[in-house]
Amino acid sequence: MEALALKSTGITKYFHDPVKLAVLNGIDLEVKKGEFVSIVGKSGCGKSTLLYVLSTMDRDYEGTLEINGVMATGKSINALAFLRNSTIGFVFQFHYLLPDFSCLKNVMIPGLRLGKLSYKEVEEKAYEKLKMFGVEDQALKMANKLSGGQQQRVAIARALINDPAIIMGDEPTGNLDSKNTGVVFDLFQKLTKEYGQTIITVTHDEDFADRSDRIIEMADGCIVTHNKKLK
Amino acid sequence: MKVNVNTEIAVTYLWARKKQTLIAAMGVMFGISMFIFMQSLMKGTNDYFEKQSFSNTAHIRIYNENKIADTHIMETAMGDSSVKLLVNPKQVQQSLSIINPYGLIRMLWKDPLVADITPQVTADVIYAGGNVQLNGNVFGVNIVEEDKMFDVQSNMLKGDFHDLDRVSNGILIGKGIADKLSLHLNDNITVRAATGAPVIMRVIGIFTTTIIQTDNSKAYVNIKQAQNLLGKDRNYVTDIKMTLKDYNLAPPKARELERITGYKAEDWVQANEQLKAAFKIRAVILNSVIGVILLVAGFGIYNILNMTIYEKIKEIAILKATGFSGQSVISIFLQQAIYIGLIGAVIGLLVGFFLTLAVSKIYIGAGNLKYLPMSFYLPHYIEGVGFGILTTIAAGYFPAKKASKVDPVTIIRG
Numbered sequence: 001m002e003a004l005a006l007k008s009t010g011i012t013k014y015f016h017d018p019v020k021l022a023v024l025n026g027i028d029l030e031v032k033k034g035e036f037v038s039i040v041g042k043s044g045c046g047k048s049t050l051l052y053v054l055s056t057m058d059r060d061y062e063g064t065l066e067i068n069g070v071m072a073t074g075k076s077i078n079a080l081a082f083l084r085n086s087t088i089g090f091v092f093q094f095h096y097l098l099p100d101f102s103c104l105k106n107v108m109i110p111g112l113r114l115g116k117l118s119y120k121e122v123e124e125k126a127y128e129k130l131k132m133f134g135v136e137d138q139a140l141k142m143a144n145k146l147s148g149g150q151q152q153r154v155a156i157a158r159a160l161i162n163d164p165a166i167i168m169g170d171e172p173t174g175n176l177d178s179k180n181t182g183v184v185f186d187l188f189q190k191l192t193k194e195y196g197q198t199i200i201t202v203t204h205d206e207d208f209a210d211r212s213d214r215i216i217e218m219a220d221g222c223i224v225t226h227n228k229k230l231k
Numbered sequence: 232m233k234v235n236v237n238t239e240i241a242v243t244y245l246w247a248r249k250k251q252t253l254i255a256a257m258g259v260m261f262g263i264s265m266f267i268f269m270q271s272l273m274k275g276t277n278d279y280f281e282k283q284s285f286s287n288t289a290h291i292r293i294y295n296e297n298k299i300a301d302t303h304i305m306e307t308a309m310g311d312s313s314v315k316l317l318v319n320p321k322q323v324q325q326s327l328s329i330i331n332p333y334g335l336i337r338m339l340w341k342d343p344l345v346a347d348i349t350p351q352v353t354a355d356v357i358y359a360g361g362n363v364q365l366n367g368n369v370f371g372v373n374i375v376e377e378d379k380m381f382d383v384q385s386n387m388l389k390g391d392f393h394d395l396d397r398v399s400n401g402i403l404i405g406k407g408i409a410d411k412l413s414l415h416l417n418d419n420i421t422v423r424a425a426t427g428a429p430v431i432m433r434v435i436g437i438f439t440t441t442i443i444q445t446d447n448s449k450a451y452v453n454i455k456q457a458q459n460l461l462g463k464d465r466n467y468v469t470d471i472k473m474t475l476k477d478y479n480l481a482p483p484k485a486r487e488l489e490r491i492t493g494y495k496a497e498d499w500v501q502a503n504e505q506l507k508a509a510f511k512i513r514a515v516i517l518n519s520v521i522g523v524i525l526l527v528a529g530f531g532i533y534n535i536l537n538m539t540i541y542e543k544i545k546e547i548a549i550l551k552a553t554g555f556s557g558q559s560v561i562s563i564f565l566q567q568a569i570y571i572g573l574i575g576a577v578i579g580l581l582v583g584f585f586l587t588l589a590v591s592k593i594y595i596g597a598g599n600l601k602y603l604p605m606s607f608y609l610p611h612y613i614e615g616v617g618f619g620i621l622t623t624i625a626a627g628y629f630p631a632k633k634a635s636k637v638d639p640v641t642i643i644r645g
Binding site for chain 2: 057
């Protein structure tokens with residue numbers, strides 16, 4: 001049996017305002033290591049909500065969540081912060097870089113937080129990641145001086161700095177043109193194939209979804225199919 | 232060098248907002264420099280007045296006091312302590328002399344706390360020069376000892392006080408007496424005490440103090456001369472004045488001496504109650520002013536950090552999403568507060584010092600006070616920095632705590 005990167009059982013989540021409403025309804029999900037999974041579905045079907053639960057940032061849910069074989073449900077906030085820092089990289093729809101820091105620093109910060117490598121090593125590694133996305137020449141610029149596409153690529157580099165076992169993306173290519181989307185996709189594929197990293201993304205981009213290993217389709221807080229074929 | 236990532240973020244944030252950082256630091260600077268300045272002024276003034284009070288008050292003065300009549304003699308005589316009434320008790324007339332004064336002085340010298348002891352004969356007298364008469368007090372002293380205790384030399388206007396020991400009927404008079412009786416150096420003055428015959432004395436010196444009352448009434452003579460004036464023997468001593476190595480020990484020591492000797496022992500604190508009251512009042516005024524300044528500075532820091540947190544709430548959410556714990560976020564913002572405090576403290580120390588230095592150069596010229604008395608006392612500077620940092624930590628903690636509570640999901644999802 002292949003090792004699981006992520007496993008959820010019966011995840012149910014309610015929104016309480018304005019009325020109690022189940023956004024997620026007993027989600028059972030398994031993602032294998034090295035898999036490239038896309039979650040698709042209409043707006044409001046709960047796919048982003050699910051992603052935030054899977055990322056351990058949202059703790060307000062019922063059911064259980066295992067990440068890399070470790071039970072994440074019920075862990076303290078600080079323990080989850082460490083878990084995110086070391087094993088999950090997150091890419092948002094918007095880049096969310098820290099504008100007061102250079103791009104290089106932005107990429108380095110989660111690495112420095114983890115504290116496994118020396119400052120110099122983290123710096124080298126950050127350079128390497130920036131190079132992967134072709135933005136190494138922007139490394140010393142302040143983050144707010146870059147174009148939107150460049151910023152997003154820096155943000156993806158930041159998510160990869162600690163070589164996380166799982167990379168989660170909430171429409172990571174939403175702000176990228178088709179050329180850059182292609183670059184990012186190729187890279188994601190390379191990460192899964194060569195480094196065995198797992199990727200879970202929420203996307204509206206059908207082409208992007210179509211090229212991933214597996215598509216999970218959601219509707220009304222439930223998973224409709226675990227392996228959708230678009231074409 | 233390994234710089235903590237929290238520290239690096241805190242410093243970057245401060246650096247990115249130089250103006251606000253500086254303004255917040257200025258608030259702290261103002262508080263600390265005012266603290267140091269006011270403390271220095273107050274301590275300087277207090278020290279000055281304390282020293283001033285020692286120029287005419289001994290640390291401890293032992294003297295004999297008339298006592299109110301009580302029943303203890305009756306009790307001794309009758310041998311029982313049943314009901315005795317003493318209606319309308321009166322003061323019992325006693326000799327003002329201390330019995331066996333030199334024996335007592337020898338005993339007191341055995342105390343290791345004692346720095347100096349000198350006997351004194353005080354006499355109420357009438358000065359006469361020409362047709363004018365003036366009331367006053369003559370102090371029969373050992374003038375060398377007196378100078379050691381009270382710095383007579385600094386008050387000397389004319390003449391040499393050592394002549395009291397050389398000229399047999401010499402007298403050292405206050406400037407007021409000299410003016411009123413129109414006396415100059417080496418003039419004669421008639422001094423008459425309540426007991427004893429009038430004595431003609433020669434003015435060997437004139438002194439002036441800051442207190443007109445004293446200048447108008449006080450005169451020094453040799454102790455033997457004072458005994459002659461009163462028609463008393465050489466064992467007649469009315470006061471024993473003591474200087475201790477540490478004047479703060481005077482009050483308990485005085486109580487102890489009262490118990491041992493049975494005489495009244497007055498310490499300098501009792502003799503200068505109004506001075507102590509003034510010290511206390513000044514301390515209250517000072518502390519409330521400084522408290523307000525530091526409070527305002529604290530609110531400044533609180534405000535600026537609060538604004539920073541509102542502005543950076545998304546960044547805080549991102550930091551938390553990428554694995555920064557609540558403690559790390561607190562550390563980032565508390566460090567900002569502490570650095571603001573440190574910058575303010577360092578500048579505040581310098582400003583406080585130079586302000587104190589500048590003010591100590593201001594000429595006042597009132598009485599024998601030439602310049603504003605300022606003290607340069609290290610603990611004030613340490614306290615100032617301590618209070619400043621404490622204020623900033625207190626002011627920074629609450630915004631930092633708030634920042635640590637930021638929920639990344641609600642912020643990022645909007």
